[in-house]
Amino acid sequence: MCLATRGVAKYFGNVNAVLTIDSSIVRAIVAHARRDHPDEACGVVAGPIGSDVPARHIPMDNAARSMTFYEFDSMEHLRVWREMDDKDEEPVVIYHSHTATEAYPSRTDISFAGEPNAHYLLVSTREPDSEEIRSFRILDGVVTEEEVNIVDATVKS
Amino acid sequence: MAIEVRVPTILRNYTGGSKIVEGAGDSLSALIDDLDTKHKGIKGRLITPEGGLHRFVNIYVNDEDVRFLGALDAKLNDGDSITILPAVAGGALGFAAAAALLGR
Numbered sequence: 001m002c003l004a005t006r007g008v009a010k011y012f013g014n015v016n017a018v019l020t021i022d023s024s025i026v027r028a029i030v031a032h033a034r035r036d037h038p039d040e041a042c043g044v045v046a047g048p049i050g051s052d053v054p055a056r057h058i059p060m061d062n063a064a065r066s067m068t069f070y071e072f073d074s075m076e077h078l079r080v081w082r083e084m085d086d087k088d089e090e091p092v093v094i095y096h097s098h099t100a101t102e103a104y105p106s107r108t109d110i111s112f113a114g115e116p117n118a119h120y121l122l123v124s125t126r127e128p129d130s131e132e133i134r135s136f137r138i139l140d141g142v143v144t145e146e147e148v149n150i151v152d153a154t155v156k157s
Numbered sequence: 158m159a160i161e162v163r164v165p166t167i168l169r170n171y172t173g174g175s176k177i178v179e180g181a182g183d184s185l186s187a188l189i190d191d192l193d194t195k196h197k198g199i200k201g202r203l204i205t206p207e208g209g210l211h212r213f214v215n216i217y218v219n220d221e222d223v224r225f226l227g228a229l230d231a232k233l234n235d236g237d238s239i240t241i242l243p244a245v246a247g248g249a250l251g252f253a254a255a256a257a258l259l260g261r
Contacts, residue, residue: 100249
């Protein structure tokens with residue numbers, strides 16, 4: 001698996017243009033994307049409100065079941081968002097896969113991006129034996145790429 | 158007649174940061190008109206210039222997606238709870254094709 005930069009857990013808590021995320025969650029996201037390939041896969045990683053720590057991986061159904069489009073099922077969306085509310089969580093990461101193109105937000109991704117606090121993580125599964133993993137902030141139509149800092153919980157001090 | 162409306166982060170600049178606001182109306186469109194008098198501009202984020210429900214948002218009455226309840230004509234009752242969520246969608250497909258696919 002091709003991962004982005006490796007770091008240590010002291011950088012947990014994403015203050016600047018960086019997404020810090022546990023390697024086990026990244027592996028679970030990649031496994032989900034591979035499982036659904038060639039359709040696009042999508043999901044959320046929830047974390048405590050204000051913490052900016054992605055902690056709970058929630059794979060979502062792609063209601064569109066398409067190779068070029070994804071959409072949360074509206075009822076699952078409501079259920080998961082309510083559950084996060086009850087647990088004082090928010091969507092820290094919203095991810096989806098591109099299965100034939102690069103891991104960069106499309107115009108469609110940018111138009112729909114409606115969670116200003118979320119890191120938009122994209123995984124490209126177009127190569128059979130490696131994944132491109134990139135993360136972006138999308139605010140008012142403006143895309144800003146950020147570093148992905150993958151950490152191991154086992155080394156968390 | 159009070160209806161609780163849960164507002165997503167992206168629309169809270171219209172509600173002074175409030176996560177929950179109250180509104181009134183016997184249908185979704187009446188409620189949105191009422192919300193717009195108190196939170197100027199919010200209607201434009203929910204309804205298209207053509208007068209339909211915006212494709213970028215999901216609106217729920219209690220536990221039901223309003224698209225299954227008659228959309229803007231959905232009947233509301235005192236004590237109903239409305240949840241607005243920005244739709245989570247996207248993908249490699251071009252925007253025009255995606256919009257057509259959604260058929261909204």
